[in-house]
Amino acid sequence: MDGSEDAQVPAKVSDGKPEPAGKVEVQPVAKDDQIRQRIASILKTTSWFGEPKVTVQDGIVFLKGTTENDESKQWAGDLAKNTEGVVAIVNQIEVTPTTVWNFDPTFQVLDELTRSFLRLLPLIVVALVVIALSWIFARLTVSVLRRGLVRRSLSHLLREVMARAGGMLVMLVGVYLVLRIAGLTQLALTLVGGTGLIGLVLGIAFRDITENFLASVFLSLQQPFREGDLVEVANVTGYVQRLTSRTTVLMTLDGNQVQIPNSTVFKSTIRNFTSNPNRREDFMVGIGYDDSITFAQEVTLKVLAEHPAILNEPEPLVLVENLGPSTVNLRVYFWLDGGRHSWAKVKSSVIRHIKRAFQDSGISLPDEAREVTFPHGVPVRMIEREGAAEPAEPALVKPTAEPETVATKAEAGLQSEASEIKEQARSSWTTGENLLTPSSSADSS
Incomplete structure (x- = not known):
């Protein structure tokens, strides 16, 4: 060498x-x-x-x-x-400095990129095939889960969420396999472990939207009310019109449409007046101190027993509430069928009948402004003055007795106005799918 x-x-x-x-x-x-x-x-x-x-x-x-x-x-x-x-x-x-128009470095980089692409071409083809198969299997999984969940008593929203969750899981498996084939094992593990982090980030960014959507899922699962039920939520009383993925729509008793966020509905106390149609109402009435409490109770119970809208079971009650400044206050409790009768109308009718019965029985109904009562009347002596007497004012005409009808014209019957309000709810427009009613396509399948 x-x-x-x-x-x-x-x-x-x-x-x-x-x-x-x-x-x-x-x-x-x-x-x-x-x-x-x-x-x-x-x-x-x-x-x-x-x-x-x-x-x-x-x-x-x-x-x-x-x-x-x-x-x-x-x-x-x-x-x-x-x-x-x-x-x-x-x-x-x-x-000799290189001119700015020298494209040799650019051509070298392009040449390297071309060679790298040709080396990765088989891997890209395999990845595309795996992704395509994953997408097909994901669609099949969603279809199978939809058909399988139709047999269960689940809302349309809950069935759709569960079916799409299964399809998303199959798609994630396909992406994981592609990354493993590409030699990106660490990235694949990060993707699988990072889905929870991604969900956390999205949950924070879209907290209100996500919260209302999840609340709609849980409300569809628990079903605390149905379409047409009379409920009280967040100090709002009305008939349930629909449940969307964002809000619960109520038609109030005065005909107004109210949309309450599902997160508020889920976290609030829900009073469902339709699940148990029987409803208890009460009111207070005062009698004079000289009147017999026992007798007033018997008169009141007789009125309640004869009223056609009052239920015998549970039995009505008439209890002493307290001793007022000028009256003995009695609290009247009674039950009625809220599905058939309006409690406001029935309450008005009962108060009217009890007042008539007290007048007929000689039971006084003093007000709180009257501190001293005179059961035997007060003697009055007229003193004439000098000069011509002034003409006396015309005497007031005593009103006629209370009518004995169960419901007056002003009360417009005792029936519930639920049907009229529901008809108004059906004629009003709202947006969004009603999650309380299963879809026709799902039922037909």
């Missing part, structure tokens, strides 16, 4: 800039041709010089060519100086 093969090139490159070359050994007695070949070979290998040319005569090295910067020119001179057998150096390399 000649000396050129044993020579070492201590040249280094740091951040694309050449560092000073070290000593280059050729042979103990180097010839000019060997020096020229060795230096020229090194200059070509670096690719820093354009058309490098090396000439050696009696140990004197002549360097010619072009380079892009002074550092490369200086490095070539140091290389020749450190080469064994070199006596002197004539560095004639010209520094």
Whole structure:
């Protein structure tokens, strides 16, 4: 082996800039041709010089060519100086900066990208096939779960959420397999473990929307009310019109449509007046201190027993509430069928009948402003004044007795107005799918 093969090139490159070359050994007695070949070979290998040319005569090295910067020119001179057998150096390399229109680096990058794409092409084809199969299996999973859940008494929203959750799980498995095939095992594990983090981030960003949607799912699952039920939620009383994925729509007793967020409905106390149609009502009536409490109770119970809208079971009650300034206050409790009768109308009818019964039985109904009662009347003596007497005011005509009818014209019957309010609810417009009623397509399947 000649000396050129044993020579070492201590040249280094740091951040694309050449560092000073070290000593280059050729042979103990180097010839000019060997020096020229060795230096020229090194200059070509670096690719820093354009058309490098090396000439050696009696140990004197002549360097010619072009380079892009002074550092490369200086490095070539140091290389020749450190080469064994070199006596002197004539560095004639010209520094010619690269023009801005040099597209060679761009072509090199494009060439590398093309080669990388060709190497990854089989992997891309396999990944596309796996993704396509995952999508097909996900659609099949959603279809199968939809048909299987129809047999269960679940709302349409809950069935749809469960079916799509199964399809999403199959799709995630496909993505995980693609990442494993691509050699991105750590990324695959991060994706599987990060789905919870993604859900947490989305839950925070869309907290209100997510909260209302989840509340609609739980309300569909628990079913605390049905369409048409009379409920009280968040101090709002009305008939349930529909349950959407965001709100619960009520038609109030005064004909107004109210939309309550499902999160508020889920966290509030729900009073369902329709689940148990029987409803208890009460009111207070005051009698005079000179009247018999027991007799007043018997009169009241007789009125309640004869009223057609009052239920016998549970039995009505008449209890002493308290002793007022001028009256003994009695609390009257009674039950009625809220599905058939309006409690406001029945209450009005009962109060009217009890007042008539008290008047017929001689039971006084004093007000709180009357501090002293005179059961035997008050004697009055008229004193005539001088002059002509003023004409007396016309006497007030005593009103006729209370009618004995169960319901007066003003009360408009005792029946419940639920049907009229529900008809108004059906004629009003609302947006969103009603989650309280199963979809026709699901039922038919």
